[in-house]
Amino acid sequence: MAVTASADQQKLLLDLQAFDTKLIQLAHKRAGLPEIVAAQDLEVELGAIKMRLVAAQTEASDLKLNQLKAESDVEQVVARAKRDQDRLDSGAVSAAKELESLQHEIGTLAKRQIELEDIELEIMQAYENAQQAVAELTASEIETAEKLATVAQSRDELFTDIDFEVDSVTQQRNEIAKDLPADLISLYDKIRADQGGVGAALIHRGSCQGCHITIDAQELDQIRKLPAEAIARCDQCRRILVRTAESGL
Ligand SMILES: [Zn+2]
Numbered sequence: 001m002a003v004t005a006s007a008d009q010q011k012l013l014l015d016l017q018a019f020d021t022k023l024i025q026l027a028h029k030r031a032g033l034p035e036i037v038a039a040q041d042l043e044v045e046l047g048a049i050k051m052r053l054v055a056a057q058t059e060a061s062d063l064k065l066n067q068l069k070a071e072s073d074v075e076q077v078v079a080r081a082k083r084d085q086d087r088l089d090s091g092a093v094s095a096a097k098e099l100e101s102l103q104h105e106i107g108t109l110a111k112r113q114i115e116l117e118d119i120e121l122e123i124m125q126a127y128e129n130a131q132q133a134v135a136e137l138t139a140s141e142i143e144t145a146e147k148l149a150t151v152a153q154s155r156d157e158l159f160t161d162i163d164f165e166v167d168s169v170t171q172q173r174n175e176i177a178k179d180l181p182a183d184l185i186s187l188y189d190k191i192r193a194d195q196g197g198v199g200a201a202l203i204h205r206g207s208c209q210g211c212h213i214t215i216d217a218q219e220l221d222q223i224r225k226l227p228a229e230a231i232a233r234c235d236q237c238r239r240i241l242v243r244t245a246e247s248g249l
Pocket of ligand 1: 208209210211212213234235236237238239
């Protein structure tokens with residue numbers, strides 16, 4: 001059976017359409033908030049900083065161990081040279097060959113000490129650099145986390161505002177929908193799903209406000225002859241055409 005509705009009910013369909021269009025705009029606005037992308041970007045940035053921080057912390061702690069090892073290497077050489085020197089100074093060694101061997105070892109140990117101290121210095125420098133990197137990345141982590149918190153907060157506030165408006169508009173559209181015939185709503189919803197969210201349109205000065213195509217004279221004449229309760233449809237876009245005083249019929 002063909003769907004029918006009174007002229008007033010058909011006009012209400014236009015009010016319903018206005019609220020539904022508003023809901024689409026709100027959904028679009030919510031999904032397109034720049035704060036969403038900004039927060040995602042900051043999350044990615046923060047994740048990268050955290051990974052670099054862990055790497056820098058690992059490097060610093062490895063270098064600290066290397067530094068302790070280098071210090072101990074130097075201490076061992078120094079202690080051994082001191083032992084040799086003490087022995088030499090004590091006068092306990094008198095054999096020429098043994099004296100010569102002892103002096104030679106002291107010389108070798110002195111060279112070795114310089115080499116080991118150079119290595120120790122290099123490691124200390126690298127350790128300081130790694131500590132500096134840890135400090136910088138820690139500061140960067142805090143700064144980025146704060147930025148993210150600020151952006152996420154404004155995003156969530158905007159979500160709350162939009163959701164509030166969506167609730168209000170939904171209530172208003174449901175208030176209208178509940179008084180309209182169920183089969184009219186079903187038809188309207190089906191067309192809306194197929195036609196980018198617009199199910200009903202006004203005929204304004206002889207053209208469909210859904211697809212903005214001028215309705216030809218013959219079709220306009222047919223619409224004019226329809227009973228008030230009949231549902232007119234656009235030949236071009238199949239939307240429900242609502243007739244009012246402004247329709248130019
Ligand atoms: Zn149309």
